[in-house]
Structure formats: C-alpha cells, structure tokens
Amino acid sequence: MTMTYSGTTALITGASSGLGAEFASQLAARGSHLVLVARRADRLEEVAQDLRSKHGVNVTVLPMDLGRPGVGRELLSELSSRDITVDTLINNAGFGTHSAFVDEDPEVIASEISLNVAALVDITRAFLPGMLSSAKGALVNVASTAAFQPIPGMAVYGATKAFVLSFTEAVAHETKDSGLNVLALCPGATRTEFFDVLGSQSAAVGRMQTSAQVVGTAIKALDRKGTPGSVVSGWVNRVAAGFAQRLPRAVTVAIAARAVQDW
Numbered sequence: 001m002t003m004t005y006s007g008t009t010a011l012i013t014g015a016s017s018g019l020g021a022e023f024a025s026q027l028a029a030r031g032s033h034l035v036l037v038a039r040r041a042d043r044l045e046e047v048a049q050d051l052r053s054k055h056g057v058n059v060t061v062l063p064m065d066l067g068r069p070g071v072g073r074e075l076l077s078e079l080s081s082r083d084i085t086v087d088t089l090i091n092n093a094g095f096g097t098h099s100a101f102v103d104e105d106p107e108v109i110a111s112e113i114s115l116n117v118a119a120l121v122d123i124t125r126a127f128l129p130g131m132l133s134s135a136k137g138a139l140v141n142v143a144s145t146a147a148f149q150p151i152p153g154m155a156v157y158g159a160t161k162a163f164v165l166s167f168t169e170a171v172a173h174e175t176k177d178s179g180l181n182v183l184a185l186c187p188g189a190t191r192t193e194f195f196d197v198l199g200s201q202s203a204a205v206g207r208m209q210t211s212a213q214v215v216g217t218a219i220k221a222l223d224r225k226g227t228p229g230s231v232v233s234g235w236v237n238r239v240a241a242g243f244a245q246r247l248p249r250a251v252t253v254a255i256a257a258r259a260v261q262d263w
C-alpha cells in the first residue's frame, strides 16, 4: 500500500545536509509540503528553494539549535502560530563522537545526548498527539546500525542510537492500530557530512551507502502493508545486524572494537 504524501506536511530535523536533505527531496517529489529545521539557515534555504521550484510544494525553514531543553514545545507553538499541522515527523538530526570514552569532551557528549536522545523524545512527544489524530503520515526516527551492539570508541554514540531504536520500536507497538506508521531507520555507514563532523573517516564500517539508498529504504518500508517497527538499510548491514543480535554480547563488543578503528 503506497503512502500518500500529497497535500500533507512533513517536519524534518537536520534537513540542511545528508539524510535530512534527502528525505526532504524524496518527500517533496511525492507532493509533501515541508518544514525544515537545522542550525545553518543558508543551507536550509538552498534546499528549500530547490524543492519549491522543482515540486511546487510549500517549504518552511526554521533555523534552530535543537540541542536544548523544551525544543518540542517551542517547535509546536511556532508551527501552530503559522497554522501548520504536521502529519509526518522525521527525527533525523544527530551527530557522533569517536574516541575512548575517558578522552571525550564532557560538553560535547552532553550535546550529543541532548540532540540524539532528548530532543528526539521531546519533539516526538510534542507532535505525536497531532500526528495520531491526522493518521495520514509517519514518524521516522533515525537510529543506526550502531544501535545493535555496544561500540568501544563510540560508546556514547552507540548508546544514543540503541536508545532511539528501543524507544521507537516501543512507540510503534503502542500506536500499531492508530493508522500512523512508526519506523526506526537504521543506516550503516552513509556518504554524508557525518564523518566530517565526527572528525574521522576510520569510524566508517563496511561499504558506504548513498543518502538516496538509505532514504529509499525508509520510504519503501513505510509503503509496506504492516510497516515494521524498524528497518536496516542495505543487505550487508542487515546480515551484520542479525549476527550482532544473535552472537554472545562479549563477541559482538570485541568485533565492534576492532571494526571501529583509531580510537
């Protein structure tokens, strides 16, 4: 059953680059109006202008730092004041850190948890009631294959993504009869600005996918009758995630420690 996005509105966090910009592009191509959020206003405007002219959809740009308490309510009241109702929410903004935990900067890891976990939960809580009553859209939370095992060298990042996966699958179950499709998207290494922000390319495990492949996986999963609570992008990543869930925990930690290099 193909989802109909035409005439609905999607709020996408982290839409100034990478997977967020690609979600914006694929949803606009299906006729969805957009609300784009991230910190870099110029990059959001570039994405917005391109999609307005290609697809004739309404695109609202909200430059905002989401790594602060209360962002869910702030976004909701800003959009209510503009009479914009959100049918689809793509919680995509996030970043990673890569070093031994003892060497991590306490302020940076606090921001990482605020953005990857606290903001995602807060924004979901703020918009879920409206999305449940609309029942025309989807909630997609971007987790990672990092969610399937502890990752020495990326301890905080892996834990934030394990949270996102667990949280989203639980919400998917709670809302399964509501008409809202809820999905945790688990990409493996993907060619975006993620590894530049991380400051290391050696944390990329396996063959890189493109943003188009990863977002295509999510859109396809949402189109399926009986959308799963989570989906892993790419068959190699699916096999690896399957092993990670079946092997003894000590073995998966040791494998992850070797796979993520230079920490």
Ligand SMILES: NC(=O)C1=CN([C@@H]2O[C@H](COP(=O)(O)OP(=O)(O)OC[C@H]3O[C@@H](n4cnc5c(N)ncnc54)[C@H](OP(=O)(O)O)[C@@H]3O)[C@@H](O)[C@H]2O)C=CC1
Residues within 6 Å of the ligand: 013, 014, 015, 016, 017, 018, 019, 020, 037, 038, 039, 040, 041, 043, 064, 065, 066, 067, 092, 093, 094, 095, 096, 115, 142, 143, 144, 145, 186, 187, 188, 189, 190, 191, 192, 193, 194, 195, 197
């Ligand atoms: N690339 C990969 O290999 C993988 C990525 N992921 C996940 O995918 C998601 C998207 O990352 P990806 O596209 O790869 O990386 P990018 O670095 O390209 O995109 C990250 C996005 O998040 C936004 N962002 C970062 N910090 C904030 C903030 N404080 N407030 C608001 N927006 C913010 C950035 O915009 P701006 O700087 O303008 O604020 C940007 O739009 C993340 O959750 C990441 O963990 C998961 C698995 C693999």
Ligand SMILES: N[C@@H](C=O)C(=O)O
Residues within 6 Å of the ligand: 143, 144, 145, 146, 187, 188, 189, 190, 203, 204, 205
């Ligand atoms: N899964 C990616 C990040 O989330 C990675 O391979 O590092």
